[in-house]
Amino acid sequence: MNDAPRIPVPADYHAFPDAHGRFGPYGGTFVAETLIAPLEELTAAYTRLRDDPDFQREFADDLKNYVGRPSPIYHAKRLSNRIGGAQILIKREDLNHTGAHKINNTIGQALVARAMGKRRIIAETGAGQHGVATATVCARFGMRCVVYMGAVDIERQKINVYRMKLLGAEVVPVTSGSQTLKDALNEALRDWVTNVADTFYIIGTVAGPHPYPMMVRDFNAVVGREARAQMLEQYGRLPDVLTACVGGGSNAMGLFHAFLNDRGVRIVGAEAAGEGITTGHHAASLAAGRPGVLHGNRTYVLCDDDGQITETHSVSAGLDYPGVGPEHAFLKDTGRAEYVGVTDDEALAAFHLLCETEGILPALESSHAVAQAIKLARELPKDKLILCNLSGRGDKDVHTIAQREQITLQKL
């Protein structure tokens, strides 16, 4: 946790990535030759649109009127009192349209796709939140939508599968490999390489080849920009600690980015420790992995000594990923952020505690961040402020939780 920085601390964290998509030694463009041209085309288009006031105005307008931004910061007083330590503040991304932060990014990318004249959209999804957010914007923009989803995830996230279908998307089960998020990503890349001419790939997290880690971060960075202004307005100061769950890391990057140069703000990412890091059944790429190359970028990965990606485990499908966004790898190695594991059991306990004390039902992914906020609150005095990103709501997980706790819904 307190490792010395492995790479030099930069003067300005907002200067990354460089022109090659690198965050220090991480990131880059590690894809098959066929995808280089469409990635170059995308980088050029996005670079142009990023500085286009009309594009930014339309994006901001959609975030306000379609998504319902800004999302509030809520002081979880009863939860904080129950813990008896620092104050826990919650950034309510769960209140966004479609119930998670994912919509910030899919709107942004759909606008890029439209500007590039692409009419067919593909996406990968783990928990289904990104798939739903993609299907949603495709319905709204009148685009064809194909979502790749691991067969295992389809089984544990049936409600989201049905939501995607209601929204007009085609959901393609992926049965290769571990049949989870990483395999859905492989399959989406295979689709893209085959249909590059008319297809836009909306990646759901801050991973993948350049420019995705940058672009997805930029679209989610609204979370941190809003939160920073809200903190100054509501509390007259910045929070002492930020925490967010990290699978691929898009909600965390969204919250963290605006605060990266505020060196006094401590940043803690909560990874899925599953059944415990020592058991090997987890998805904590930063806490327990090593630098490697997966899905187009150099980052921390979970793999064996032959470089084969290992199967991950987490109670939450959205964190069940053996890699992580390259900017998180960079933040870890520069010492700017800490990354710690939260187990399935800890996440579930936090889920129940937030339900009972605040009337908020968090997603299992976000429950990892809540659990970490609770741990931090115990260690810190009452006048400290912990800002926790509640990235999504938990309605989709009710079935999983009931099953895990051996409750039969029909018998209630």
Next chain:
Amino acid sequence: MNRIDARFSDLRASGGTALIPFITAGDPLPDATVALMHALVEAGADVIELGVPFSDPMADGPVIQHADERALRNRVGTADILQWVREFRECDSETPVVLMGYLNPIEIHGIERFAREAADAGVDGVLVVDCPIEEDATLQPLRDAGLQRILLVAPTTSDVRLARAIDAAEGYLYYVSFAGITGAAKLSTADIAQRVAAIRAGAKVPVAVGFGIKDAQSAKAVAAFADAVVIGSALVGALAGAVTSDEVCRGAHGFLAPIRGALDGR
């Protein structure tokens, strides 16, 4: 001279087209790989592309994906593959061997260590699917160890990047015949002939064409305008059901010999 350059030099002298079969190391049977390599040479292979299995082969279609999964279930690792090349070299000091795979297994093994061990084992070239020319510096240790870096060129490759690839190319340039994954079936030789001719005009190394070539007929069509034809998925698929080493070798010979015959005009 590197074995790859020597082999293509001989072919140029005789006017032949190189036949390059691809197999996944350790598939369908881990202890059949060395015998399979010899069988491919007997059936007329000029270069062997030996696939290093990877858990997440994102550029490959279902046939190679399944081959990788089978090999990994048999716990085939980098050390095994290098050992098989070493054994192959005991009886064959001439046929070039190119390892083809993804970057992560090489990085985790240690690129310098991998380069040294592969060169010692008798590997001649390495094709890393997910390491485009932009990330070339990553693989410099391979070149330093005397291994040739085989580069891919695709229909989507821009003229600017093609020029860079031609400049950096060693051994041969591998032209991916269509935008897609391995094993897909939409080969259109008329479309690619013109493109390959343009690449050959500028290239200092031979141009091999792969993706979508599945039999003697398609191989012969491609041979009309390419220096080499690569056959992967169709061969791997044909061997998938074999349960003994003999069966694997007979299957490989039966698959490849007619293609060799067609290329040689027999």
